[in-house]
């Protein structure tokens with residue numbers, strides 16, 4: 719599905735500035751980007767005060783995915799590899815103040831959220847409810863075009879969900895998996911400031927990237943209803959992250 723382009727380092731790009739290439743922001747409504755991984759990465763850059771510019775980009779990385787960065791003339795794909803690379807370059811710690819056991823827990827949460835919790839969301843909007851998602855997707859394009867794109871994505875994501883395994887379950891089971899993950903996140907967060915304590919880490923970025931897709935987009939996601947009714951601590955966490963690190967979130971949602 720994805721079209722690989724050869725993103726060029728532009729003359730005006732500056733040394734030590736991260737050029738974060740994302741799916742065009744105008745494709746999203748009520749959330750900054752339709753890609754959880756783009757939001758995750760931008761939040762991490764903001765928290766770590768790394769100079770960056772977000773570039774809307776139709777194409778995908780050399781690995782065929784979005785987001786990716788251009789940094790000092792080099793293309794680096796995949797949010798997790800990007801964070802690893804930039805952490806070394808800028809001397810940042812993706813998991814500040816954590817011991818080995820806490821880091822192991824943090825990694826497990828990142829993997830759960832990105833590789834599991836994200837799927838019930840993708841299945842809901844790209845496979846089982848494309849007509850509903852058409853109101854929130856590629857809103858800069860005519861409805862006819864959106865429906866065409868979503869029609870293609872439906873088949874493609876459906877096959878990937880089957881390959882992943884989640885697509886073999888019933889609608890109810892798939893959404894239950896998402897809600898169980900959310901309950902685990904909420905239970906672990908408890909009344910802490912951030913997922914791992916007083917300091918934000920990559921875990922908060924992953925949770926925000928993935929769950930902002932349902933919290934802020936008023937569709938009929940069962941996971942949305944679950945969070946709104948049962949997990950006020952997740953909503954508080956998101957408010958804290960936005961108020962501290964992403965004060966122009968609302969403005970950017972309208973771009």
Ligand SMILES: N[C@@H](CCC(=O)N[C@@H](CS)C(=O)NCC(=O)O)C(=O)O
Pocket residue numbers: 719720752753754755778782783784785795796797798
């Ligand atoms: N592990 C990757 C996941 C990125 C990802 O799945 N991106 C989606 C957009 S949300 C994508 O590019 N999909 C196209 C594809 O996988 O072919 C990361 O963390 O950056």
